Amino acid sequence: MARHLITSAIPYINGIKHLGNLVGSQLPADLFARYQRARGNEVMFICATDEHGTPAELAAAKAGKDVADYCAEMHDVQAEIARGFRLSFDHFGRSSSAQNRVLTQHFAVKLAEAGLIREVTEKQMYSITDGRFLPDRYIEGTCPNCGFESARGDQCDNCTKQLDPVDLINPRSVISGSTDLELRETKHLFLRQSEMRSKLQDWIDSKTDWPLLTTSIAKKWLNDGDGLQDRGITRDLHWGVPAQFEGAPWSGMDGKVFYVWFDAPIEYIAATEEWADKTGGDWARWWRTDRGADDVTYTQFMGKDNVPFHTLSFPATILGSNEPWKLVDYIKSFNYLNYDGGQFSTSRGRGVFMDQALEILPADYWRWWLLSHAPESADSEFTWENFQTSVNKDLADVLGNFVSRITKFCRSKFGEALPAGGAWGEREAALIDELNTRIRAYETFMEEKEVRKAAAELRAIWVAGNEYLQAAAPWTVFKTDPDQAAAQTRLALNLVRLYAVLSAPFIPDASEAMLAGMQTEDRSWPADAKAALEALPVGHAFTTPEVLFRKIADEEREDWQQRFAGTRG
RNA sequence: GGGCCUGUAGCUCAAUGGUUAGAGCAGGGCGCUCAUAACGCCUUGGUUGGGGGUUCAAGUCCCUCCGGGCCUACCA
Numbered sequence: 299m300a301r302h303l304i305t306s307a308i309p310y311i312n313g314i315k316h317l318g319n320l321v322g323s324q325l326p327a328d329l330f331a332r333y334q335r336a337r338g339n340e341v342m343f344i345c346a347t348d349e350h351g352t353p354a355e356l357a358a359a360k361a362g363k364d365v366a367d368y369c370a371e372m373h374d375v376q377a378e379i380a381r382g383f384r385l386s387f388d389h390f391g392r393s394s395s396a397q398n399r400v401l402t403q404h405f406a407v408k409l410a411e412a413g414l415i416r417e418v419t420e421k422q423m424y425s426i427t428d429g430r431f432l433p434d435r436y437i438e439g440t441c442p443n444c445g446f447e448s449a450r451g452d453q454c455d456n457c458t459k460q461l462d463p464v465d466l467i468n469p470r471s472v473i474s475g476s477t478d479l480e481l482r483e484t485k486h487l488f489l490r491q492s493e494m495r496s497k498l499q500d501w502i503d504s505k506t507d508w509p510l511l512t513t514s515i516a517k518k519w520l521n522d523g524d525g526l527q528d529r530g531i532t533r534d535l536h537w538g539v540p541a542q543f544e545g546a547p548w549s550g551m552d553g554k555v556f557y558v559w560f561d562a563p564i565e566y567i568a569a570t571e572e573w574a575d576k577t578g579g580d581w582a583r584w585w586r587t588d589r590g591a592d593d594v595t596y597t598q599f600m601g602k603d604n605v606p607f608h609t610l611s612f613p614a615t616i617l618g619s620n621e622p623w624k625l626v627d628y629i630k631s632f633n634y635l636n637y638d639g640g641q642f643s644t645s646r647g648r649g650v651f652m653d654q655a656l657e658i659l660p661a662d663y664w665r666w667w668l669l670s671h672a673p674e675s676a677d678s679e680f681t682w683e684n685f686q687t688s689v690n691k692d693l694a695d696v697l698g699n700f701v702s703r704i705t706k707f708c709r710s711k712f713g714e715a716l717p718a719g720g721a722w723g724e725r726e727a728a729l730i731d732e733l734n735t736r737i738r739a740y741e742t743f744m745e746e747k748e749v750r751k752a753a754a755e756l757r758a759i760w761v762a763g764n765e766y767l768q769a770a771a772p773w774t775v776f777k778t779d780p781d782q783a784a785a786q787t788r789l790a791l792n793l794v795r796l797y798a799v800l801s802a803p804f805i806p807d808a809s810e811a812m813l814a815g816m817q818t819e820d821r822s823w824p825a826d827a828k829a830a831l832e833a834l835p836v837g838h839a840f841t842t843p844e845v846l847f848r849k850i851a852d853e854e855r856e857d858w859q860q861r862f863a864g865t866r867g
Numbered sequence: 868g869g870g871c872c873u874g875u876a877g878c879u880c881a882a883u884g885g886u887u888a889g890a891g892c893a894g895g896g897c898g899c900u901c902a903u904a905a906c907g908c909c910u911u912g913g914u915u916g917g918g919g920g921u922u923c924a925a926g927u928c929c930c931u932c933c934g935g936g937c938c939u940a941c942c943a
Contacts, residue, residue, distance in 0.1 A: 699902055
């Protein structure tokens with residue numbers, strides 16, 4: 299039995315994520331996790347909320363809440379929504395956990411022992427009114443290049459020129475609007491990634507089967523300009539893992555915390571510890587190659603914005619520690635999902651957010667569309683028309699109607715149990731051949747994390763059932779040869795169970811509904827289609843399920859189109 | 868500015884340099900009547916963004932121009 303460690307990029311705590319965030323990491327990770335479990339493999343599927351950083355502090359302040367309370371509340375909200383989408387995490391952790399604090403500090407010490415931490419004193423903008431140092435993006439002013447009045451400290455959105463906050467004319471705090479800014483000296487810890495460059499380069503070069511998107515971003519960072527740069531791993535914030543602690547090999551870091559991007563990936567490990575503490579399980583056999591993790595296959599899922607941190611920073615942390623931690627084996631990255639001619643926008647409330655999606659339709663509808671249109675090779679686009687068409691055609695007509703037509707046919711002609719009599723012939727043999735071929739193809743696409751191709755293959759498997767029924771025509775055969783019609787009907791009812799098993803990673807609720815209808819708990823993966831189509835024997839009782847997927851009407855679609863065009867309300 | 872990705876049928880997407888560029892949806896025709904007005908079969912539709920080049924052979928490789936997108940290290 300293979301062992302799969304699967305992590306999804308951890309969503310930021312600040313607010314509810316939109317469908318683009320979902321399809322970029324959590325959903326495909328869940329698909330893979332469910333598939334591996336269905337194949338009988340041992341799976342540890344980890345996700346968490348990424349809770350530290352400036353935006354969390356500001357969002358909490360805006361909500362008038364203590365940041366810890368705010369994060370706890372938002373974590374529960376996100377966890378509830380994740381359950382709603384049937385994301386099957388073994389554990390949904392929190393980067394603010396005690397386990398992560400200990401582990402993050404541990405890694406920092408190990409990196410320091412390896413000579414990979416250096417202290418840097420630099421000058422940064424401090425807002426006296428806000429009482430905090432401001433990240434470049436939290437400073438606005440007039441662009442010295444083009445005169446644009448809302449240029450950010452890092453870049454002017456009008457002329458795209460790269461800026462430094464000190465370049466801005468009349469700089470002000472984005473938070474308070476205050477112009478009471480000054481440059482202050484501050485000391486930070488830097489991870490000497492430049493020292494790790496050739497090691498990381500060799501590692502990336504060895505990953506010839508990774509998505510182009512993943513390796514090209516990594517190589518860009520490795521080779522751009524002077525090559526991989528050292529990176530600050532601390533910040534002047536209150537909310538985070540304290541950078542000064544008992545046993546720290548440095549001093550003068552009081553009141554500072556580790557940068558979110560240092561502690562966030564470490565949370566993958568810490569979340570597994572959280573899981574172990576909760577369940578009594580053994581986290582080390584997933585993460586320590588000296589403690590049983592050497593046979594683990596580790597796959598990460600993320601949007602393209604996360605790639606540099608997962609291909610370079612986090613591996614630098616792992617490798618630099620000189621400890622036997624499990625390193626990622628495959629990084630599946632995704633492009634962005636756009637919304638109806640533009641981008642999803644959290645700030646402008648443009649697009650569909652996860653909570654809203656579930657208010658409108660059940661999880662499976664969204665899961666199917668998102669996964670079958672996953673932005674793998676390029677950015678892809680959500681349109682309501684496309685969504686409506688896919689749901690109505692693929693789910694309602696092809697799959698749902700198949701279940702409906704065969705169960706109702708059987709009920710009316712034979713009653714609600716698999717009828718006896720008849721035998722299979724050439725047509726059935728041909729179907730079995732096709733199914734075997736397609737199921738093997740489906741497995742291959744799933745193993746390769748080719749999400750859209752897997753979805754297309756699954757759909758083709760559904761279509762094969764309709765083709766068979768149409769060609770066999772048991773409703774006609776029944777008039778002259780009821781035994782033969784019974785054999786055909788038995789096969790088709792077994793197809794329903796087979797479809798439930800194969801479709802479960804994509805549409806778990808519908809899969810359960812199909813199994814419930816067939817009154818079986820048999821979820822065994824079809825090693826051979828012939829055997830799978832004999833799983834439910836003659837006389838096995840079933841119930842005719844309710845409509846599996848309802849159709850989306852034009853009026854509904856238009857209504858939603860209006861509702862989600864502008865501001866979230 | 869630099870780097871990367873991308874442009875293929877009306878739409879969404881496929882195609883290790885190798886038959887006549889393929890699917891789904893939409894459109895047209897036929898069939899079926901078990902079914903959620905569902906299903907099946909057949910079919911229309913392409914100067915592969917433009918131009919040039921390499922090659923026996925180019926959607927695929929090279930150059931160039933045009934369009935779309937992302938990243939560019941202190942948002943996360």
